[in-house]
Amino acid sequence: MKKFIKGLFIFGGIFVVLIAFAIYQLFFDMDSLPTGEYLTEETSLDGTYTLKAYVINGGATVSYAMRGELVFNKMGKKTKNIYWNYREKTAAITWLDNDTVEINGHTLDVPRDRFDFRYQ
Numbered sequence: 001m002k003k004f005i006k007g008l009f010i011f012g013g014i015f016v017v018l019i020a021f022a023i024y025q026l027f028f029d030m031d032s033l034p035t036g037e038y039l040t041e042e043t044s045l046d047g048t049y050t051l052k053a054y055v056i057n058g059g060a061t062v063s064y065a066m067r068g069e070l071v072f073n074k075m076g077k078k079t080k081n082i083y084w085n086y087r088e089k090t091a092a093i094t095w096l097d098n099d100t101v102e103i104n105g106h107t108l109d110v111p112r113d114r115f116d117f118r119y120q
């Protein structure tokens with residue numbers, strides 16, 4: 001009986017972890033965002049980074065959203081989503097210096113910072 005209860009707890013723990021991981025992947029992970037339609041791009045002053053903006057049409061019941069993807073031009077790293085905002089169809093991208101970009105009024109220090117409207 002003790003083995004059965006121990007096995008039940010282990011199975012239950014694994015099940016809870018898998019459900020939590022699935023929820024995170026589906027609703028909170030910025031790397032799982034929809035691709036969207038290419039809008040514009042701007043390259044940093046020294047050419048190290050390029051920020052590409054994409055607009056996502058959520059369909060009839062959901063408003064537009066904008067995704068910003070950081071491309072590492074000189075480092076050969078994988079691209080990274082650093083901007084996700086709801087109810088935006090345009091992108092105003094300005095590089096303030098080599099590592100600081102302003103996207104629609106939100107200032108980010110790349111590559112560390114991210115803006116995600118779901119956490120605001």
